[in-house]
Amino acid sequence: MIYEQALSILSPHVQEDLQKEEILSLLETPKREFGDVAFPCFRLAKTRRKSKATIAQEIATAIGPEAEAIGGYVNLRLPRGTFAEELLASILSAGKNYGQQPASSKKVAIDFSSPNIAKPFSMGHLRSTVIGHAIARLYEKNGATPIRINHIGDWGTQFGKLIYAYKQWGSEVKIRENPIKELFTLYVRFHEEENQDPTLADKGRYWFKQLEEGDQEATSLWTWFREESLRAFTELYDLLGVTFDTYEGESFYNDKMTQALKRLEDQQLLSESDGATIVSLGKYGYPPLLLKKSDGATLYATRDVAAACYRKEYYKADELVYVVGNEQQLYFNQLQAVLKEANIAPSLSHVRFGMVLQDGKKMSTRKGKVILLEDVLAEAIDLAAHNIEEKNPGLPNKEEVAKQVGVGAILFHDLKNDRLHDLAFSLKDILQFEGETGPYVQYAYARASSLIKKSSSIKPSPTNRPYSDEEWHVITTLSQFPIVLKDACDKHNPSLVARYTLDLARDFSRFYAHEPISQDASKLAIVESVRTVLQEGLWILGIEAPEDM
Numbered sequence: 015m016i017y018e019q020a021l022s023i024l025s026p027h028v029q030e031d032l033q034k035e036e037i038l039s040l041l042e043t044p045k046r047e048f049g050d051v052a053f054p055c056f057r058l059a060k061t062r063r064k065s066k067a068t069i070a071q072e073i074a075t076a077i078g079p080e081a082e083a084i085g086g087y088v089n090l091r092l093p094r095g096t097f098a099e100e101l102l103a104s105i106l107s108a109g110k111n112y113g114q115q116p117a118s119s120k121k122v123a124i125d126f127s128s129p130n131i132a133k134p135f136s137m138g139h140l141r142s143t144v145i146g147h148a149i150a151r152l153y154e155k156n157g158a159t160p161i162r163i164n165h166i167g168d169w170g171t172q173f174g175k176l177i178y179a180y181k182q183w184g185s186e187v188k189i190r191e192n193p194i195k196e197l198f199t200l201y202v203r204f205h206e207e208e209n210q211d212p213t214l215a216d217k218g219r220y221w222f223k224q225l226e227e228g229d230q231e232a233t234s235l236w237t238w239f240r241e242e243s244l245r246a247f248t249e250l251y252d253l254l255g256v257t258f259d260t261y262e263g264e265s266f267y268n269d270k271m272t273q274a275l276k277r278l279e280d281q282q283l284l285s286e287s288d289g290a291t292i293v294s295l296g297k298y299g300y301p302p303l304l305l306k307k308s309d310g311a312t313l314y315a316t317r318d319v320a321a322a323c324y325r326k327e328y329y330k331a332d333e334l335v336y337v338v339g340n341e342q343q344l345y346f347n348q349l350q351a352v353l354k355e356a357n358i359a360p361s362l363s364h365v366r367f368g369m370v371l372q373d374g375k376k377m378s379t380r381k382g383k384v385i386l387l388e389d390v391l392a393e394a395i396d397l398a399a400h401n402i403e404e405k406n407p408g409l410p411n412k413e414e415v416a417k418q419v420g421v422g423a424i425l426f427h428d429l430k431n432d433r434l435h436d437l438a439f440s441l442k443d444i445l446q447f448e449g450e451t452g453p454y455v456q457y458a459y460a461r462a463s464s465l466i467k468k469s470s471s472i473k474p475s476p477t478n479r480p481y482s483d484e485e486w487h488v489i490t491t492l493s494q495f496p497i498v499l500k501d502a503c504d505k506h507n508p509s510l511v512a513r514y515t516l517d518l519a520r521d522f523s524r525f526y527a528h529e530p531i532s533q534d535a536s537k538l539a540i541v542e543s544v545r546t547v548l549q550e551g552l553w554i555l556g557i558e559a560p561e562d563m
């Protein structure tokens with residue numbers, strides 16, 4: 015919106031050289047002290063055969079006092095009163111739909127979270143969960159329809175081992191009490207005993223074969239393990255406020271792999287290597303992708319090829335997105351190459367991310383075989399409760415707010431960092447009310463809410479009047495929200511939204527520290543717009559916005 019305004023000021027002076035679209039694509043946001051919008055003149059230097067500094071000077075003079083030439087740029091200051099009035103009015107009338115793009119027919123299959131049953135939910139799965147959830151909401155905001163798929167790891171040779179281990183050493187009661195911990199203990203024990211007694215490997219294979227052939231005992235144990243695990247995962251998702259459209263895990267593709275392999279075979283993409291079936295990817299510079307072992311067993315990759323076919327055909331997905339850590343980069347490159355060769359999908363997006371580090375080392379959610387993720391969240395909630403007790407002991411719904419702040423802090427910390435980087439984890443820093451934290455943004459929202467409550471008799475209404483620098487900074491930041499949403503979606507990068515909410519919270523804090531607000535309808539229009547946008551920004555990130563904290 016701010017760029018459109020700038021366009022209308024610039025157009026008369028540059029329309030002979032450039033198309034509207036070109037002008038728009040050149041516009042930049044300068045440092046605040048230089049103005050609101052900057053137009054670089056290097057493109058005109060070619061057509062006009064003059065230096066960009068001279069051209070900038072000529073254009074600035076022609077526009078008048080609202081323009082200034084600095085080093086080859088024309089910096090513009092927009093008319094604050096009319097711009098603010100119009101923008102605030104549009105935010106107030108749109109409410110939470112501000113920044114919402116019109117619905118398109120685009121469908122995007124987003125594969126995220128995807129933990130493995132009978133194993134602890136790792137920090138990596140947590141990252142995938144919160145990043146994937148935010149990306150799904152970004153697609154929604156940008157008019158597309160996301161299909162949220164939890165590709166649970168619920169098939170593979172490890173389940174043969176687990177069935178054997180359970181029959182040997184398991185306890186039904188213990189598994190019911192603490193399914194993931196117990197199942198994981200059995201799994202670990204299997205590997206320990208296997209070191210002493212190598213024949214165990216055959217026993218594991220035997221039971222996986224039974225499972226694949228539909229043996230009743232094997233199937234019912236597997237079903238039970240799966241249900242118990244899913245129950246535990248669902249508790250976590252409830253706490254995080256994350257939902258899925260479907261839990262189509264690896265086992266879902268058991269009856270779909272033959273057809274997928276046939277498709278590759280028909281296109282002469284399969285070859286044999288020591289009895290195994292592979293796709294050679296030499297021309298891409300990748301090692302071959304193994305799709306069938308010499309004993310006929312299928313693999314993780316086989317199920318992913320079948321899953322991609324299914325998502326294209328059944329869901330009519332236009333885009334395939336996978337939110338999985340950096341360590342599977344080569345694998346997704348291989349998968350992408352196979353899907354392209356086989357004309358299943360021209361490309362896929364591997365939305366990858368770094369590890370979670372604690373004291374410089376990869377953070378593990380199991381300590382002595384006990385899952386810690388729930389503990390991490392519980393600790394964050396505790397710490398948030400403690401903060402509330404100190405700062406706002408009279409708060410009526412303390413427990414609820416502690417949960418919103420504690421969980422929100424962890425999510426925000428994850429999402430504010432560029433996902434490609436490793437993530438250092440320290441609970442104490444994450445929960446600070448100052449600095450770049452979730453609680454800081456939530457606090458700005460709560461401040462805005464309380465200002466509105468205090469002046470409840472006055473209807474916020476935007477006006478055309480002079481605006482102070484502090485007000486104007488809030489207003490220009492508000493105007494950028496739709497652009498940020500589009501950019502974050504295109505780049506699959508929710509950190510742009512997190513950073514944006516921090517900027518807006520900071521601008522807002524300066525504004526309300528600078529001038530009295532209550533009882534002024536025009537200032538309240540700014541406050542109400544900030545509330546709307548902060549709430550919506552946090553919503554994208556999957557974070558709740560308490561009215562008071």
Ligand code: ARG
Pocket residue numbers: 125128129130165166167318321336338
């Ligand atoms: N379960 C896998 C893991 O924990 C992640 C699955 C990702 N999705 C996929 N379609 N391969 O590593």
